[in-house]
Amino acid sequence: MKNERKKFNIWTGSSLLIFIVYLIFLVYPIVTILGQALFVEGRLSLGNFIDFFSKTYYFNTLFNSFKVSLTATIFALFLGTLLAYLFSMYQFKGKKYLQILIIVASMSAPFVGAYSWILLLGRNGVITKFLMNVLHFPQIEIYGFFGIVLVFTLQLFPLVFLYVTGAFKSIDSSILEAAESMGSQGIKRFLKVILPLLTPTLLAAALLVFMRAFSDFGTPMLIGEGYRTFPVLIYTEFISEVGGNAAFASALAIVAIIIALIIFLAQKYSANKFSFSMNSLHPVEPKKVGKIKQTFIYLFVYGSISLAILPQVYLTYTSFLKTSGMVFVPGYSLDSYRNAFSRMGSAIFNTIRIPLIALVIVIIFATIISYLTVRKKNVFTSMIDSLSMIPYIVPGTVLGIAFITAFNTGIGGTKFLALTGTVFIMVISFTIRRLPYTIRSSVASLQQISPSIEEAAESLGSSRLNTFMKITVPMMTAGIVSGAILSWITMISELSTSILLYNVRTRTMTVAIYTEVIRGNYGVAAALSTLLTAITVVSLLIFMKVTKSDTITL
Numbered sequence: 001m002k003n004e005r006k007k008f009n010i011w012t013g014s015s016l017l018i019f020i021v022y023l024i025f026l027v028y029p030i031v032t033i034l035g036q037a038l039f040v041e042g043r044l045s046l047g048n049f050i051d052f053f054s055k056t057y058y059f060n061t062l063f064n065s066f067k068v069s070l071t072a073t074i075f076a077l078f079l080g081t082l083l084a085y086l087f088s089m090y091q092f093k094g095k096k097y098l099q100i101l102i103i104v105a106s107m108s109a110p111f112v113g114a115y116s117w118i119l120l121l122g123r124n125g126v127i128t129k130f131l132m133n134v135l136h137f138p139q140i141e142i143y144g145f146f147g148i149v150l151v152f153t154l155q156l157f158p159l160v161f162l163y164v165t166g167a168f169k170s171i172d173s174s175i176l177e178a179a180e181s182m183g184s185q186g187i188k189r190f191l192k193v194i195l196p197l198l199t200p201t202l203l204a205a206a207l208l209v210f211m212r213a214f215s216d217f218g219t220p221m222l223i224g225e226g227y228r229t230f231p232v233l234i235y236t237e238f239i240s241e242v243g244g245n246a247a248f249a250s251a252l253a254i255v256a257i258i259i260a261l262i263i264f265l266a267q268k269y270s271a272n273k274f275s276f277s278m279n280s281l282h283p284v285e286p287k288k289v290g291k292i293k294q295t296f297i298y299l300f301v302y303g304s305i306s307l308a309i310l311p312q313v314y315l316t317y318t319s320f321l322k323t324s325g326m327v328f329v330p331g332y333s334l335d336s337y338r339n340a341f342s343r344m345g346s347a348i349f350n351t352i353r354i355p356l357i358a359l360v361i362v363i364i365f366a367t368i369i370s371y372l373t374v375r376k377k378n379v380f381t382s383m384i385d386s387l388s389m390i391p392y393i394v395p396g397t398v399l400g401i402a403f404i405t406a407f408n409t410g411i412g413g414t415k416f417l418a419l420t421g422t423v424f425i426m427v428i429s430f431t432i433r434r435l436p437y438t439i440r441s442s443v444a445s446l447q448q449i450s451p452s453i454e455e456a457a458e459s460l461g462s463s464r465l466n467t468f469m470k471i472t473v474p475m476m477t478a479g480i481v482s483g484a485i486l487s488w489i490t491m492i493s494e495l496s497t498s499i500l501l502y503n504v505r506t507r508t509m510t511v512a513i514y515t516e517v518i519r520g521n522y523g524v525a526a527a528l529s530t531l532l533t534a535i536t537v538v539s540l541l542i543f544m545k546v547t548k549s550d551t552i553t554l
Contacts, residue, residue, distance in 0.1 A: 399433060
């Protein structure tokens with residue numbers, strides 16, 4: 001009986017510890033900004049919310065965010081799904097390397113892509129000058145709505161591609177053969193058979209793409225030029241040159257949380273409604289096609305991926321150009337890298353150090369939470385699972401404001417947990433925001449492991465903790481590592497929360513890149529962006545080496 005109580009206490013204690021961590025570092029900050037938004041001079045007031053809904057300026061900004069996010073989601077779904085279909089159904093050369101390029105394109109910070117497109121298609125961009133001076137085209141306007149949608153689409157379609165490619169592996173070829181034997185071919189088969197089978201996956205991908213676009217701060221800040229979006233509005237209201245309005249910014253943050261929650265619940269309802277299980281005994285095998293169709297496939301696939309990777313390629317090129325002040329000049333030099341290391345060496349170090357600490361915490365917490373959610377399911381563990389998903393849907397600027405508000409002076413006016421400006425608050429923000437990726441991947445991995453394996457080990461005298469450590473965790477390794485690499489790469493490219501929480505000692509490369517672009521130091525910004533891309537590529541190669549995989553499964 002005593003031994004059973006001990007086993008029970010291990011998981012109960014783990015649940016309680018994780019729940020307390022979420023209460024302190026997620027629930028408490030959100031409650032704090034809610035209180036700041038609702039209480040004006042110590043009195044309950046809805047004035048901040050009334051101001052938001054009564055002024056068209058703010059409502060139009062929210063509409064802009066919906067407009068740009070929805071448009072980008074539609075384009076990303078179309079492009080990502082079509083590419084996944086071509087990769088899964090047809091044979092052509094270079095698939096392995098193209099998949100790596102797609103992954104690399106998806107893993108860089110969106111605002112880096114925005115900066116790259118400014119260099120390419122901005123008013124003084126290299127492509128703009130060529131089109132205007134050589135081909136006599138009118139000046140292309142990359143800024144505003146069009147530019148933001150372009151960056152988001154090319155940045156986020158790879159996420160759809162990865163989701164849908166994984167879903168195609170679950171489709172049995174006999175279903176497609178049966179449809180073809182009944183006269184359903186080509187576009188008709190895709191719309192009537194394949195698309196319905198992909199619906200749950202497309203809904204999940206659409207949520208991820210929409211929320212990534214809706215919550216992005218850096219891209220509209222750099223390339224928007226007057227096209228106001230909600231995250232930028234929240235940031236500017238909180239940190240303003242003429243004195244920010246923290247209470248109103250908190251009200252905007254609460255509105256963003258409510259919107260994100262509604263979208264998430266709607267997606268979850270739709271996914272449950274269309275969900276079904278598939279067992280692929282005979283996976284779809286890519287087939288050879290005729291020369292005409294193959295030419296179209298090569299043009300579309302290579303063209304789309306080249307366009308997606310073009311900003312990073314050009315950015316790498318510009319990092320080796322000579323600079324004179326803020327301007328690139330003819331000739332090549334390593335001065336941008338020398339300046340980057342001499343002036344931003346601490347930022348480069350922080351980009352490795354802070355996410356690495358956070359990653360260790362993420363792996364430990366995700367492994368335990370996924371086990372509690374799947375194997376110890378009850379009301380309490382379900383609550384923990386729900387809490388873990390909140391950062392998945394809440395914009396980074398909102399969490400940044402919440403952390404500053406909650407931990408600026410400490411809890412209850414004391415110095416306890418006065419964390420603003422410390423490395424610890426950066427680690428916590430990375431951990432809380434990116435934990436859901438590893439949790440979801442670990443849960444998916446654990447759900448594929450039969451409980452009977454653990455039961456057999458326990459029947460042979462192994463304790464539950466020993467079974468968990470020596471049997472369950474090793475079998476979950478693929479899911480844990482897959483989620484961890486996604487968490488890691490999104491950590492090193494994080495900007496929206498870091499831009500609010502950093503100081504000189506905790507500045508990361510993304511913050512440094514953003515500030516250098518704003519100051520016009522394009523050479524240093526290009527060098528730092530190239531280094532960030534290199535770290536991303538090395539991380540992916542290590543992941544592929546460890547897992548012996550050519551891609552990441554989402």
